[in-house]
Amino acid sequence: MREPPVKKILYWCGECNVPLIGKTCGCGAEGHPIPLLQPYDIRPALEHDRQILARLVRERYGTDSLPSVILLNKTGGIDRKDLVIANGGRFGWLSFDPGHRRYEFELVFDALPSMLPLITKNMLRLDQLKGAGEDVRNGKRIGGKKYPASGNITDGGVVVTWDGYAGVGVSTKGIVKVKEVGKVSPANVSDPGWEEVISRNRYHLKNLERNAIRFIRQQADHAQCVNISFSGGKDSTAVKELARRAGFEDTYFVDTGMEFPETLEFVRSLSIKTILHGKDFWREVNRHGPPRKDDRWCCEHLxxxxxxxxxxxxxxxxxxxxxxxxxxxxxxxxPPAVKNPYHPAQTNISPIRNWRALEVFLYIWWRQIPCNPLYEKGLERVGCWMCPAMLESEFEYVRSAHPDLYREWMAFLKEWFGKRGGASRSLETGAWRWKTLPPKMRGNDE
Structure with missing residues (x-):
């Protein structure tokens, strides 16, 4: 299948220190490119994300001073793994370990110009790495090498400094692997907020809106039946507003019976008239078993x-x-428009198919559209509260905010797998979400 023309680069204005959704900033400057990682989606770090980052940076590096504008580029991994982008470059890695139920953060080299003056913990001198100083004096590289460290260094990210140079590495049981080093000059950067980001991207936001509205009208103006599918998530929230501006407002929401309480409250606040209901989930799940990533029977039934x-x-x-x-x-x-194979009389059109999450959030904030509060609480996607497509990091929210729902689902899984000889470990790590485990999860269900 031919790859669609996705944006694999994020542009950033060095003058204003803001991310751009086009190549140019509202100030007139050209943005510099930052390569992204598959699937190339980027989103703002919201309240819960920032709380996690602030805690981890404080615990590991001794400062909770973070830029106001932080982006997250999701990448592949066992669970959540985000490339953190800030101040015009790569800032670090944020990941969730489902086995130990904890988040981890590691600074990258590009973050050092802005962060080095603030770091007070786990910063090592070169002479604390046995053999590293000798390698440097002999003109040998130290990046990629491992050195025993002196002193009481806990496992995790470290920073190494000497004579105007600095590097980042990882300590494991007293051994430091130096990842990247170079000459570092402390940089004073401005700290704009999201209002400034919206202002500098206003021209591009207007173009996105104009093109989406034009597309909707081209596809739907002569149709006898036009409606908006609303899930309660950010994407359908943006589409609902675009459709309204295009002249269409007939909206429906499908209550699967397993929606987050926050989503149902949000939908009620919008006074959506058409609420549809599928089959009873608990009756169906006892018949078919838990939905899996590779067996999504729930979508058809519910x-x-x-x-x-x-x-x-x-x-x-x-x-x-x-x-x-x-x-x-x-x-x-x-594609832009496609017949629904389950109901051929229905043609689904996707006016924001080429938007990234960054564009979606900026549009929602620009137009001041109410949005589902779950995004601020750590969820990247909004759907059923026990959806197999959720990450274990997101399921942690269910555990803490809705313990009754969490216990109900875990009790069902325990009984279901218990009758079939399944490993209880799979419930803790999230391996239950697959019938056939992908390579990245093998070994995590034992």
């Missing part, structure tokens, strides 16, 4: 079936949806 029933008799219909290329590899080839 979402597609009630929509098909509702649309029956309406004839040809256009549904405006919020699917995006960057959400997953499965959606990376999403």
């Amino acid at each position: 979402k597609l079936a009630p929509v098909k029933k509702w649309l029956a008799g309406k004839g040809e219909c256009i549904t405006i949806q919020g699917n995006r290329w960057y959400e997953s590899f499965a959606r990376a080839g999403l």
Whole structure:
């Protein structure tokens, strides 16, 4: 399948110290490129993300001073793994270890110009790494090498400094692996907020809106039946506003019976008239077993079936949806308009298919549209509270905010796997989410 023209680069204005959704800033300056990692989606670090980062940076490096504008580029991993971007470059790695149920953070070399003056913990002198000083004096590289460290150094990220040079590394049981080194000059950078980001990207936001509205009208203006599929998430929130500006407001929401309470409250606040309901989840799950990433029977029974029933008799219909290329590899080839194979009379159109999460959030903030509060609480995506597509880092929110729901689901999983000889470890690490474990999860369910 041919790869869609996704944006693999983020541009950043060095003059204003803000990310750009185009190549140029509102100040007139050209942005410099920052290569992104697959699937190339970037999103703002919101309240919960910032709290985690501040805690980890404080615990590891002795400062909780962070830039106001931080972006997260999700990448592949056992669970959550984000490349953290700030101050015009790569800032660090944020990941979640599902086995130990904890977050970890590690600074990268590009963060040192702005962070070096602030770091007070786990900063080593070169002479604290046995043999490293001799290597430097002999003109040998130390990046990529391991050295025994003197002193009481805990496991995790470290910074090494000497004579105007600095580097980052990782300490494991008293051995430091130096990852990258170079000459570092402390940099004083401005600290704009998200209001400044929106202001400097206003021209590009207007273009995004104009193009999306034009696309909706081209596809739907002559249709007899047009509606908006609303999930309660950020993407359908943006699409609902775009559709309204294009002249369409008939919106439906499918309550699967497993929605987050916060999502249901948010939907009620919008006074959406058409609320559809699928089959009873608990009856179906006892029949089919837990939904898995590789067995999503739930979507057909709880979402597609009630929509098909509702649309029956309406004839040809256009549904405006919020699917995006960057959400997953499965959606990376999403065409502008496609017939629903489950209900061929329905054509789904995707006006923001080429938007990244950054564009979605900036648009929502620019237009001051109410948004689901779950994003501020650590969820990257919003759906059913026990969806197998959730990360274990997101399921931690269910555990803490909705313990009754968490206990109910874990009790079901324990009983289901217990009857079938499944490993209880798979419940703790999230391996239950697959029927056939992918390579990255093998060994985590034992």
